[in-house]
Amino acid sequence: MIAAQDLRKAYGPTLVLDGVSFALAQGQCLALLGPNGAGKTTLLRLLATLLRPTSGSLRVGGIDAVREPDRVRPLLGVVAHGSYVYEDLTARENLRFWETMRGGDAAPVRLAAALAQVELDAVAEERVRTFSAGMKRRLGLARVLLAQARVLLLDEPFTGLDRRGQKWVNEFLLAFKAAGGTAVLATHSLGGGLAVADRIAILGQGRLLLDRPAAGLSSEELHRLYESLTEAAP
Amino acid sequence: MTYARRAWIIFHKDLLVERRSKEQTNALLFFCLLLLFLFQFALGPDRDRLTAALPGLLWLGFILAGLLGLGRSFLAERENDCWEGLRLTPGDKSAIYLGKLAGNCVLMSAVEVVLVVLFGVFYNVDLWTPAAPLAVVLALGTVGLASVGTLFAAMTTQVRARELLFPVLLLPVQVPVLLATVSATQALLLGQPLGDVAHWLKLLAGADAVYLTIGLLTFEFVLEG
Numbered sequence: 001m002i003a004a005q006d007l008r009k010a011y012g013p014t015l016v017l018d019g020v021s022f023a024l025a026q027g028q029c030l031a032l033l034g035p036n037g038a039g040k041t042t043l044l045r046l047l048a049t050l051l052r053p054t055s056g057s058l059r060v061g062g063i064d065a066v067r068e069p070d071r072v073r074p075l076l077g078v079v080a081h082g083s084y085v086y087e088d089l090t091a092r093e094n095l096r097f098w099e100t101m102r103g104g105d106a107a108p109v110r111l112a113a114a115l116a117q118v119e120l121d122a123v124a125e126e127r128v129r130t131f132s133a134g135m136k137r138r139l140g141l142a143r144v145l146l147a148q149a150r151v152l153l154l155d156e157p158f159t160g161l162d163r164r165g166q167k168w169v170n171e172f173l174l175a176f177k178a179a180g181g182t183a184v185l186a187t188h189s190l191g192g193g194l195a196v197a198d199r200i201a202i203l204g205q206g207r208l209l210l211d212r213p214a215a216g217l218s219s220e221e222l223h224r225l226y227e228s229l230t231e232a233a234p
Numbered sequence: 235m236t237y238a239r240r241a242w243i244i245f246h247k248d249l250l251v252e253r254r255s256k257e258q259t260n261a262l263l264f265f266c267l268l269l270l271f272l273f274q275f276a277l278g279p280d281r282d283r284l285t286a287a288l289p290g291l292l293w294l295g296f297i298l299a300g301l302l303g304l305g306r307s308f309l310a311e312r313e314n315d316c317w318e319g320l321r322l323t324p325g326d327k328s329a330i331y332l333g334k335l336a337g338n339c340v341l342m343s344a345v346e347v348v349l350v351v352l353f354g355v356f357y358n359v360d361l362w363t364p365a366a367p368l369a370v371v372l373a374l375g376t377v378g379l380a381s382v383g384t385l386f387a388a389m390t391t392q393v394r395a396r397e398l399l400f401p402v403l404l405l406p407v408q409v410p411v412l413l414a415t416v417s418a419t420q421a422l423l424l425g426q427p428l429g430d431v432a433h434w435l436k437l438l439a440g441a442d443a444v445y446l447t448i449g450l451l452t453f454e455f456v457l458e459g
Contacts (some may be wrong), residue, residue, distance in 0.1 A: 050318055073322050082315030089253045100243050101323040127254070229312070 001026045001151060001182040002047065007056035008220070009042055009206075017053075018206040025198065026150075029173060029183040031193030031214070034203035035230050040186035041155055043203065047184060048153050049079045060151060073103075075212045077149025081156065083140030087129040091120050091139055094128060099146045106146075114142040131159030140171060152183040153175055158192040170195050185228045190222050237329045244333025245340075251310055252341065258303050262345045265302060270293050270356050284357055289419035292353060293412060294306040295381070296372075297405075298347045304383035305400045308391035309337050317391070321457055331384060331453035335446075338380040359423070363377075367428040370381055371418045378411035381445040388456045407445075414438045 002024040009017040017039045017087075024030050032040045045051040046058065058065040065072040085094050090114075092111055099106040108154035115121045118138040128136060137157065144152060158166050166189075173183055173196040187193045194214055195202065200222065202210040209229040217225075252258055273291050277284050311317040320330055350368075354361040361368065386403045390396040418434040428435075 008451060048318075048322070050321060057251060070324065074324055076322065078318070078322060080315050080318060082313070082318075084316050084319030085314050086247065086310060087313060088249060088254045088310070089247070093250070097247055098319065098323075101240060101320070103324060 001028075001059075001061060002184070003059045004047070005057045007037075007043070008054045009046060009072075010054045011049065016206050017046070019056075020203075020206075020208050021056075022201060022208065022211055026176055026182050027179050027180050028198045029185070029196055030199045030201055030202050031197035032184060032186040032189060032203060033188070033193055034186075034209075038203040039206040040203055040231075042206075044080075044153050044155050044186045045185065048076060048080075048125060049073055050078075075150045077138040077144030077147050077152045079137065079144060079152070079154045079157065081159075083136045084143065085128045085136050085139055088124050088127060090127055091115060091131075091142075092124045092134065094139060095142055095146060095157060098143050102147055104148075107118055110146060114146045117145060118142040118172075119231060123194075125217060134165040137165075138160065138168070141169075150181060152181055152185075154183065154185040154187075156187055157185055158187055158189040163220060166192055190205065190226060191219055195224055202226060202229050237326055240323075240325055240329035241333040243337065244330050245317065246334040246435070248307075248310075248334065249340065250335035252337075258306055258341060259344070262299050262341075263348060265299055266295065266345065266349050266352060269298065270352055274356060285359075285423070286360075288353070288359060289416050292349070292419060293375070293416050295349050295353075296342070296346055296375070297408070297412070299349070300379050300383060301401050302406065303341055303345065304338055304380065304404075305390075305397065307334060307384060307387045312391055317457075319332055327457050328450040329362055330457065331449055333387070334367060334388075335380055335384045335449065338384050339376055342376050342380055343372070346376065350375070355442060361423075364422040367422050367431075368419065369417055370428065370435065371431070372440070373421065374435065374442055375391040375411055375415035377442045378415075378438060379408060379444055381442065381449050382407050385449040385453060386457065390452065403404050410441045414441070 005021050007017055007020040008015065020043060028200065032043060036041050042051065046053055046163050047060070049065050049072055052066060059073045060072045063071045084098065089097065092115065093112060096106045115124050116143055120135060120138055120142065128139065131139070137160065157169050161169065164165045170192065176183060185193065194217065200210065200212060200214045200217060201208055210225060250457045277287060280293040311320065350361055353359060383404055386400055390400045390403065393399055414434040418431040
């Protein structure tokens with residue numbers, strides 16, 4: 001579903017991503033781990049077609065995402081730091097706005113179902129300004145649910161969430177994968193990433209330091225690998 | 235989904251957000267009142283001086299209020315990364331520009347109506363007799379100001395020094411619009427018919443067409459950064 005080959009991204013003389021290559025099959029989830037400044041968000045933004053790579057190739061769903069971003073975008077569901085919500089609209093109005101802009105079906109029944117699925121149906125008519133960070137994140141996921149995205153890109157999905165919220169995101173991702181969706185999540189939460197991912201990748205200084213299956217990897221081993229690789233990175 | 239529907243959704247969303255937050259409306263109305271007091275102090279009670287200066291003052295008020303209002307028109311998109319969300323939506327991105335422009339025109343028109351009424355009351359000037367031809371000049375001038383203002387607001391919204399950069403970019407480009415609107419307004423306030431200012435209206439319509447076309451053609455590049 002995703003095939004990245006030798007992706008490089010530079011801002012002037014500063015190289016943010018240096019030769020990142022990986023492939024992710026349909027129904028798989030990749031957890032991108034790494035310290036601050038490792039390039040996780042940059043890689044996620046490249047996958048989301050919000051940035052163009054300096055060099056390298058990227059195919060999503062078999063489409064060249066660098067040359068034809070407009071064809072790739074309908075496949076994507078992106079939940080970034082800001083969750084794409086308007087503070088002065090209600091939860092329902094936000095969903096209606098984005099779904100209509102996407103050209104999808106914004107029927108009240110669908111909106112209500114999506115809000116119920118992310119457990120925001122009780123606050124559907126309240127302005128987002130009154131929501132917590134976790135509720136905004138869940139509203140972002142409801143937007144993705146409505147869009148029926150095939151590829152989910154999540155930037156720090158566990159940030160600002162309590163234990164219940166984290167468990168909820170984990171369950172959401174597992175259900176998304178089971179339905180054949182592909183997901184990439186950039187996170188600092190090693191435990192959260194390991195709980196849902198099929199593959200673990202560690203980025204450091206813009207390079208992919210590790211890319212391996214998550215199966216058989218214990219939390220302790222992941223912590224040890226993470227420490228050794230990120231400390232050893234130049 | 236049709237192009238017009240996408241533009242309508244953006245327009246409707248902007249008006250809904252403004253109706254609820256009232257951020258721009260409150261600030262602009264207060265600003266208009268301040269301007270009127272300032273002009274009153276500056277010009278004093280001399281009626282001849284006031285009559286000569288009125289068209290310029292009127293448009294100075296519109297421009298200053300426009301700078302404040304237009305400059306903030308993409309702030310809601312900056313919050314929570316909605317700007318990125320708009321980039322990811324399919325279809326022609328110029329529909330977003332058209333929706334934003336329509337919203338800005340409505341807001342600016344509302345401020346202009348308030349300013350004109352207040353000018354009439356404060357300075358005891360008859361603005362009712364030339365109201366219809368004045369409305370034509372105001373409408374054309376508003377489109378000219380808002381079409382460039384909306385584009386430049388989008389260009390500068392991600393820039394750190396946007397409050398400084400926005401007027402620096404906008405004002406030089408507005409020279410033809412200002413020249414035509416001030417001259418036409420002056421002639422109309424002196425009692426001349428609309429036909430006498432046809433050349434200014436043509437200039438305004440031409441400038442509007444050029445600015446609008448540039449906005450529609452370039453907005454996608456601005457949005458994609």
